[in-house]
Amino acid sequence: MSLINRVLGQLERRGAHTRPSQTLLRAVPEQAEHSWLKPLLLVLVLAAAMGGVVYMVLQRPSRPVPPVLPVTVAIVPLPASAVPNAVSGVASSVAASEVVEAEPMQPASKLSLELGTVPPEPEPVPEHKKFKVPVPALRKPSVAQAPKLPAPEQKAEESKPAAHPPVATAVPLKQVSQVQQADAEYRKAVLLQQQGRMAEALAGYEAALRLNAQLDAARLAMSALLAESKRSADAERVLQEGLQLKPAHTGFSMALARVQVEGGRMDQALGTLQKNLPLAEDKADYQAFYAALLQRQGRHAEAVDHYQIAVKLAPDNGVWLMGYGLSLQEVKRVDEARAAYQQALGTHTLSPELTAYVQQKLKGF
Numbered sequence: 001m002s003l004i005n006r007v008l009g010q011l012e013r014r015g016a017h018t019r020p021s022q023t024l025l026r027a028v029p030e031q032a033e034h035s036w037l038k039p040l041l042l043v044l045v046l047a048a049a050m051g052g053v054v055y056m057v058l059q060r061p062s063r064p065v066p067p068v069l070p071v072t073v074a075i076v077p078l079p080a081s082a083v084p085n086a087v088s089g090v091a092s093s094v095a096a097s098e099v100v101e102a103e104p105m106q107p108a109s110k111l112s113l114e115l116g117t118v119p120p121e122p123e124p125v126p127e128h129k130k131f132k133v134p135v136p137a138l139r140k141p142s143v144a145q146a147p148k149l150p151a152p153e154q155k156a157e158e159s160k161p162a163a164h165p166p167v168a169t170a171v172p173l174k175q176v177s178q179v180q181q182a183d184a185e186y187r188k189a190v191l192l193q194q195q196g197r198m199a200e201a202l203a204g205y206e207a208a209l210r211l212n213a214q215l216d217a218a219r220l221a222m223s224a225l226l227a228e229s230k231r232s233a234d235a236e237r238v239l240q241e242g243l244q245l246k247p248a249h250t251g252f253s254m255a256l257a258r259v260q261v262e263g264g265r266m267d268q269a270l271g272t273l274q275k276n277l278p279l280a281e282d283k284a285d286y287q288a289f290y291a292a293l294l295q296r297q298g299r300h301a302e303a304v305d306h307y308q309i310a311v312k313l314a315p316d317n318g319v320w321l322m323g324y325g326l327s328l329q330e331v332k333r334v335d336e337a338r339a340a341y342q343q344a345l346g347t348h349t350l351s352p353e354l355t356a357y358v359q360q361k362l363k364g365f
Contacts, residue, residue, distance in 0.1 A: 182212035190221065198225060213245060220255055227259050235259050250276050250286055261293070269293060284313035288320045295323060300330040311340075318349035322358055329361070338365055 189204025205222035226235035239256040253276045257269035280286035291306035307324035325340030
């Protein structure tokens with residue numbers, strides 16, 4: 001306002017108000033009470049300028065703000081002819097005067113220059129383009145990777161002592177073990193018998209039978225050794241025990257019949273063999289032994305029948321053919337007897353004494 005009043009005062013002094021159209025423009029006297037208005041305006045202008053600069057820097061940080069240079073404008077007095085244009089030029093004069101009065105705004109210019117040299121702040125990055133450090137997700141261990149921990153119940157079961165095997169499985173194992181031990185004792189006894197250690201061999205056979213009463217070879221060997229040792233009663237006892245365990249065992253019957261024959265009990269021997277005779281139809285030695293006992297009893301016709309079965313099963317046994325020929329000759333079957341003698345010599349299995357005996361029988365025909 002002081003600038004406008006000063007300009008209007010100068011115009012009045014030059015007589016610019018002589019025209020009626022210009023009498024409306026008069027200088028307004030300055031009021032002393034408004035002396036603080038100018039500094040206030042300056043502060044507001046400075047604040048607005050600084051605010052504008054800061055706003056521009058914030059809005060366009062990538063471009064450096066050019067420094068604002070102070071501009072000095074000289075005021076030239078206007079001639080009277082320029083008065084009509086004074087009103088139109090008041091605005092421009094006011095703007096120019098404002099620029100002139102802006103010389104004290106050099107601190108703002110310096111501030112703008114300093115702000116222009118500061119490196120621009122980076123533009124804010126949108127949220128969706130911000131780089132985020134990937135945080136590795138915690139993977140749950142899979143079932144295959146996770147170690148399996150034994151359950152408490154399983155540990156308790158493992159710590160328990162092993163249960164005893166069932167009785168059903170323990171019994172066969174015990175029997176198998178006894179059978180193997182009995183077989184070992186039998187083999188040891190056979191070696192002892194071959195070495196002539198008869199007492200130890202008998203003890204071995206007896207031990208084998210205690211472990212396994214079904215060991216037939218040990219029973220037959222023991223009975224034979226007892227019979228050789230003139231212990232016929234013990235031999236018979238051992239064989240009778242065998243027949244009680246196995247009544248159909250033809251080997252025990254033949255062994256017992258021999259013991260009985262050696263003891264002079266021919267009838268008992270024939271009874272022993274006759275019990276298992278139906279089971280021995282395919283056993284040549286059984287049939288021949290029974291026929292020989294019948295022959296010794298003078299029962300030649302029965303002997304011929306059983307010899308005939310034996311020689312059919314074993315045609316190369318010279319002794320059985322010779323016995324067959326003898327029973328045939330006794331029942332007056334001479335031709336069949338001669339043929340049986342000749343067949344016995346043809347086997348070449350007879351001893352020299354028996355060979356001579358058969359040859360003499362042939363000369364007698």
